[in-house]
Amino acid sequence: MANRIRVTCTDGTIELGGRFEDALATVKAVSGRKYDGATKVWTVPVQMAQVPGPWEALQGSESLPTGTRRATHGNLWTPQEQAEDVEQRRQDDLYWVEQDRKEETAVDELRIALAAAGCDLASLEKLVLHRARFEELVEQGIIHFTDEAKAQRVRRAFAAFDVAMR
Numbered sequence: 001m002a003n004r005i006r007v008t009c010t011d012g013t014i015e016l017g018g019r020f021e022d023a024l025a026t027v028k029a030v031s032g033r034k035y036d037g038a039t040k041v042w043t044v045p046v047q048m049a050q051v052p053g054p055w056e057a058l059q060g061s062e063s064l065p066t067g068t069r070r071a072t073h074g075n076l077w078t079p080q081e082q083a084e085d086v087e088q089r090r091q092d093d094l095y096w097v098e099q100d101r102k103e104e105t106a107v108d109e110l111r112i113a114l115a116a117a118g119c120d121l122a123s124l125e126k127l128v129l130h131r132a133r134f135e136e137l138v139e140q141g142i143i144h145f146t147d148e149a150k151a152q153r154v155r156r157a158f159a160a161f162d163v164a165m166r
Contacts, residue, residue, distance in 0.1 A: 007042045009051065011061040017054035018072065026052055049076065106164035107131070113157035118150050127154070134158050 005016040005023045016023035027033055032045040048057060053070030060066035067079035077085070107128060114124045130137060135158075137143040145151035 005042060006040065006058070007044055007051065007055075009044055009046055009048045011047045012057055012064060012066075013041075013059040014048050014051060014055040014057050016051075017056065103165065106161050109164060110157055110161040113160060114154060117153035117157055118147075119154065131158070131161065 005020070005027060007014050007016060007027055016026060027042045027044065030044040030046060030051075034043045035041075036043070044051070048055075048061065048064050048068075049070075051070070053075075054072045055070050057064055057066050057068040060068055064076065065078055067082070069077045069082065071077065110131065111124060111128060114127055119127065127134065127143075130143075134143070145154070
């Protein structure tokens with residue numbers, strides 16, 4: 001890979017990532033390093049785990065298999081851990097997409113229920129906007145009803161919304 005530094009360690013070969021200058025400084029900080037200009041590979045008398053990241057193992061060892069990565073902050077990730085992390089992130093994304101859909105549907109149903117309860121469009125949108133604080137705003141008197149029957153219909157609409165969001 002262009003502008004990447006390959007390093008042969010005592011237990012495998014790694015390719016340093018990040019900025020070229022930083023990678024070069026990492027190698028040059030190791031005592032006993034040697035550079036082979038023909039192959040453009042550094043050799044260092046340390047194990048892969050002793051080299052700060054970021055890097056990826058091109059030829060791994062039993063303890064650090066090929067494909068293992070060391071992050072800039074020092075964590076080591078085996079290929080299996082990387083795959084598990086990607087899958088977990090995918091599952092998390094799917095969860096939040098589903099939650100967003102669920103909330104969109106519940107908000108649409110809330111709008112319909114509030115319209116059926118007799119709310120005008122401006123009031124309806126204000127209620128939807130402040131839906132998370134509805135009960136608090138009623139208790140504070142910021143939202144108040146002049147018609148008790150309408151108040152009950154609006155409260156039922158919010159109760160249905162709360163159930164839909166569980």
